[in-house]
Amino acid sequence: MKVLVIGPGGREHAIVRSLLRDPNVTEVHAAPGNAGIAEIVPTHRIDANDPAAVTALALRLESDLVVVGPEAPLAAGVADAVQAAGIPVFGPSRDAAQLEASKAFAKAVMAEAQVPTAMARVATTVEEAADALDAFGAPYVVKDDGLAAGKGVVVTEDRDEALAHAQSCFNVGGTVVIEEFLDGPEVSLFVLADGRSVVPLAPAQDFKRIFDGDEGPNTGGMGAYSPLEWVPANLVQDVIDRVAQPTIDEMARRGTPFTGVLYCGLALTSRGTRVIEFNARFGDPETQAVLARLKTPLGGVLMAAAKGQLEKIDELRWAPETAVAVVLASENYPDAPRTGGRIRGLKKARRLDGVHVLHAGTAVDDAGNTISAGGRVLAVVGLGVDLEDAREKAYAGMGQISLEGGQFRKDIAAKAARGEITVAGPAAHALGTNP
Ligand code: AMP
Ligand code: GLY
Numbered sequence: 001m002k003v004l005v006i007g008p009g010g011r012e013h014a015i016v017r018s019l020l021r022d023p024n025v026t027e028v029h030a031a032p033g034n035a036g037i038a039e040i041v042p043t044h045r046i047d048a049n050d051p052a053a054v055t056a057l058a059l060r061l062e063s064d065l066v067v068v069g070p071e072a073p074l075a076a077g078v079a080d081a082v083q084a085a086g087i088p089v090f091g092p093s094r095d096a097a098q099l100e101a102s103k104a105f106a107k108a109v110m111a112e113a114q115v116p117t118a119m120a121r122v123a124t125t126v127e128e129a130a131d132a133l134d135a136f137g138a139p140y141v142v143k144d145d146g147l148a149a150g151k152g153v154v155v156t157e158d159r160d161e162a163l164a165h166a167q168s169c170f171n172v173g174g175t176v177v178i179e180e181f182l183d184g185p186e187v188s189l190f191v192l193a194d195g196r197s198v199v200p201l202a203p204a205q206d207f208k209r210i211f212d213g214d215e216g217p218n219t220g221g222m223g224a225y226s227p228l229e230w231v232p233a234n235l236v237q238d239v240i241d242r243v244a245q246p247t248i249d250e251m252a253r254r255g256t257p258f259t260g261v262l263y264c265g266l267a268l269t270s271r272g273t274r275v276i277e278f279n280a281r282f283g284d285p286e287t288q289a290v291l292a293r294l295k296t297p298l299g300g301v302l303m304a305a306a307k308g309q310l311e312k313i314d315e316l317r318w319a320p321e322t323a324v325a326v327v328l329a330s331e332n333y334p335d336a337p338r339t340g341g342r343i344r345g346l347k348k349a350r351r352l353d354g355v356h357v358l359h360a361g362t363a364v365d366d367a368g369n370t371i372s373a374g375g376r377v378l379a380v381v382g383l384g385v386d387l388e389d390a391r392e393k394a395y396a397g398m399g400q401i402s403l404e405g406g407q408f409r410k411d412i413a414a415k416a417a418r419g420e421i422t423v424a425g426p427a428a429h430a431l432g433t434n435p
Contacts, residue, residue, distance in 0.1 A: 331405025
């Protein structure tokens with residue numbers, strides 16, 4: 001099977017790496033990829049958001065499957081175009097990707113499917129925003145309605161800051177969604193969907209804030225680990241039953257069946273599990289941790305989803321190890337990251353036992369040096385017998401790597417390793433098993 005992977009980031013590097021381990025995958029190409037992806041497969045410089053360009057490349061490469069990584073090409077209709085050319089594609093149509101591209105749309109689908117989520121109001125003026133803020137009370141949650149790479153959300157105790165964020169969205173012609181605050185730990189669960197059936201991957205946790213102790217602004221994600229020892233045993237089945245399957249059913253009922261990853265961003269609140277958000281693709285950097293443990297060959301699974309045949313696949317198999325991914329970001333990320341800095345120590349990091357490095361925003365300069373080329377630069381993944389061991393490995397790898405001004409969190413998975421994450425309320429008393 002020949003597979004073309006679309007996207008430039010760490011998630012795509014993880015996908016490519018897993019595909020290369022699938023004995024039925026004979027060839028992998030990526031577009032545009034990054035410096036790390038280019039070390040392992042041929043890459044192609046095209047505009048990943050251009051449906052015609054992606055389709056032309058897939059036809060030229062005689063790809064059997066196209067895997068679309070990021071949200072922007074999905075929202076631009078890349079999957080529709082590839083599908084129309086007769087090539088199986090892993091990733092939702094433009095209409096189905098609205099589950100991520102519009103928070104207001106996602107809320108409407110959840111309401112129809114009776115999926116538990118935060119109460120929310122859409123606001124288009126400062127007056128409406130102020131009313132909604134006062135109705136829900138502090139802490140305030142204000143979300144830009146459109147795609148914002150995880151950075152469009154402000155959670156604050158400060159009413160003026162909440163209003164200012166709403167105003168800044170209105171200033172550029174946007175709308176906002178204002179929500180009740182959800183307490184409790186967050187879980188990312190990736191659910192593969194083929195339009196009708198669903199298959200869950202192992203749950204992961206993501207670290208959204210830039211600084212240790214969950215301080216500072218939201219980012220695309222600064223680290224992740226999987227599996228989660230502390231989640232209630234029936235969490236995955238519960239999310240399938242009450243969130244993922246009803247959502248997939250509702251999308252099919254609307255005539256916009258969803259194929260790809262339904263990324264369920266969940267809060268395990270004191271009143272039960274709630275959806276914080278849906279994404280229409282694998283999460284980054286959770287994918288780097290989740291796929292590090294997947295033993296079932298990935299190509300076959302993604303092809304089954306693309307062809308509407310998920311019901312036919314065997315139960316997924318997982319390595320017993322724990323994976324921790326720590327992200328190295330550029331100086332000044334997430335504001336205006338400084339790029340172009342030389343990255344040293346990659347080879348040394350890779351030589352460590354149980355460590356691999358997945359590139360995100362990297363490039364090669366004229367002198368052949370690997371340099372930073374984006375906000376998030378790379379992730380170091382450690383695979384260990386437990387969280388402590390995996391953390392040690394990931395941080396040992398990071399210790400070998402240097403980038404001027406580079407920043408990474410020192411506390412990825414630390415709280416979980418210390419056994420300090422607790423789930424309160426109904427979500428805590430559950431039965432069953434997790435992958
Ligand atoms: P989103 O882009 O919707 O995933 O939001 C980004 C992050 O903001 C989430 O991962 C949460 O940490 C936080 N967040 C979003 N919505 C809420 C909410 N209703 N209550 C508490 N935190 C939230
Ligand atoms: N890690 C969060 C995201 O991929 O949106």
